[in-house]
Amino acid sequence: MRYDFAPLEGLTDSIYRRLHHKYFPGVDRYFTPFFSPTVHRALTPREARELPPADSMVFCVVPQLLTKVPEDFLWMAGVCKDLGYEEVNLNIGCPSGTVTAKGKGAGMLRDLDSLDSFLYTVFSSAPLPISVKTRIGFESAAEFSNILQIYNRYPIKELIIHPRVRKDFYNGPVDMKNFQYALQESRAPVCYNGSLRARSEITVFSAAFPAVKSMMLGRGLIADPGLLTPGGTTADKLEKFHSELLDEYTRGFGGTRNAMFRLKENWHYWLCKFEGAEKLGKRLRKATDVGEYKTVTQEIIHNLPMREEIIPDWD
Ligand SMILES: Cc1cc2nc3c(=O)[nH]c(=O)nc-3n(C[C@H](O)[C@H](O)[C@H](O)COP(=O)(O)O)c2cc1C
Missing domain, CATH: 3.20.20.70 (Aldolase class I)
Structure with missing residues (x-):
């Protein structure tokens, strides 16, 4: 395939x-x-x-x-x-x-x-x-x-x-x-x-x-970015991926705020990979401050269990 x-x-x-x-x-x-x-x-x-x-x-x-x-x-x-x-x-x-x-x-x-x-x-x-x-x-x-x-x-x-x-x-x-x-x-x-x-x-x-x-x-x-990767999507890999995306978008879009808004599009999908993400997801969507955004994303990645398979909120 x-x-x-x-x-x-x-x-x-x-x-x-x-x-x-x-x-x-x-x-x-x-x-x-x-x-x-x-x-x-x-x-x-x-x-x-x-x-x-x-x-x-x-x-x-x-x-x-x-x-x-x-x-x-x-x-x-x-x-x-x-x-x-x-x-x-x-x-x-x-x-x-x-x-x-x-x-x-x-x-x-x-x-x-x-x-x-x-x-x-x-x-x-x-x-x-x-x-x-x-x-x-x-x-x-x-x-x-x-x-x-x-x-x-x-x-x-x-x-x-x-x-x-x-x-x-x-x-x-x-x-x-x-x-x-x-x-x-x-x-x-x-x-x-x-x-x-x-x-x-x-x-x-x-x-x-x-x-x-x-x-x-x-x-x-x-x-689920690791869907096709041996070992799947791990918290460690997702954290590194997110962190480097944030750095590169910050450079590319001329600031962390624009980078943050761009990455919120990804989070709309990434949240489907985490169990019990409703509350933190809501905080993330509301975040306009980059400090708050980073705190919430860290909490999601480190504290919420990842599902084996995503539960999509589309379709
Ligand atoms: C936000 C978004 C942007 C898209 N942009 C394009 C695009 O530029 N070109 C294209 O052919 N399809 C685009 N699509 C359609 C996708 O390539 C794909 O056909 C669609 O999402 C169905 O596949 P999926 O269920 O695996 O996501 C887009 C879909 C979404 C949700």
């Missing part, structure tokens, strides 16, 4: 990926949160930081692009190639209203003729292999067979399927019937993504779908 870390905007930036790999090895590939290439034909300083040369990292990264303009996609895919990346991923799943209203992300699923013509142009001169991360429909899963017919016209390196429709956002049951359909009908190899959060769930999934050779994990891996 190959394990990929899902792209998570606001969470899995380059600092996170580097430190996650350092403390919790076991992920085969990290997907970047989406880049939105524009007509300007230049990376912003932030994009350049987020997309270092591929050989400067000791782990594998796949850049993800979000656009409906084939020329912009091809330009940025060329930049990725020059930086040494071996694959780019196309986002056809983002459910955000501002993205879909522009016909991007999951919005591409609303106009299949445009999707077809986008893929035609892009695959006609792609400088790199392209994988696609997709949902199974915009309004309804009944759209999926037509969507898959279009994907099957192109040499997609891998089809990563998040079996929900746009209006589900990230919650509710995943549609395993349509995932099974994709497994049978897709020309491209299929990777599964969605709501796998524990070793037991991974085992059950693998037994049910032995033909699937790759899976992508997101929130479960944020909540």
Whole structure:
């Protein structure tokens, strides 16, 4: 099985990926949160930081692009190639209203003729292999067979399927019937993504779908960063990981307060790993002072028992 870390905007930036790999090895590939290439034909300083040369990292990264303009996609895919990346991923799943209203992300699923013509142009001169991360429909899963017919016209390196429709956002049951359909009908190899959060769930999934050779994990891996690491997530490792993230974000964001707010996003998930975290979790959410934040995080890490498997507060 190959394990990929899902792209998570606001969470899995380059600092996170580097430190996650350092403390919790076991992920085969990290997907970047989406880049939105524009007509300007230049990376912003932030994009350049987020997309270092591929050989400067000791782990594998796949850049993800979000656009409906084939020329912009091809330009940025060329930049990725020059930086040494071996694959780019196309986002056809983002459910955000501002993205879909522009016909991007999951919005591409609303106009299949445009999707077809986008893929035609892009695959006609792609400088790199392209994988696609997709949902199974915009309004309804009944759209999926037509969507898959279009994907099957192109040499997609891998089809990563998040079996929900746009209006589900990230919650509710995943549609395993349509995932099974994709497994049978897709020309491209299929990777599964969605709501796998524990070793037991991974085992059950693998037994049910032995033909699937790759899976992508997101929130479960944020909540339990050692999910794929021998020895799992220990208090000691989590403390070191958190402490180095705080240092690096403090440098990167120009201050501990911004770093703290950034890390609270992680804590939203990490708290699911601890038993009895309600009271300290509430104090943590309310903390605006970095001293208080550090005290509470130390108390959580050192005083609360860690669960073997997380109890997610999403889905
Ligand atoms: C906060 C957040 C940010 C996300 N950002 C991206 C993104 O940049 N690109 C993308 O393709 N999916 C993004 N996703 C979707 C995830 O990659 C993944 O498909 C989804 O969370 C389902 O997988 P999971 O249940 O393992 O988390 C995001 C999801 C969340 C919750």
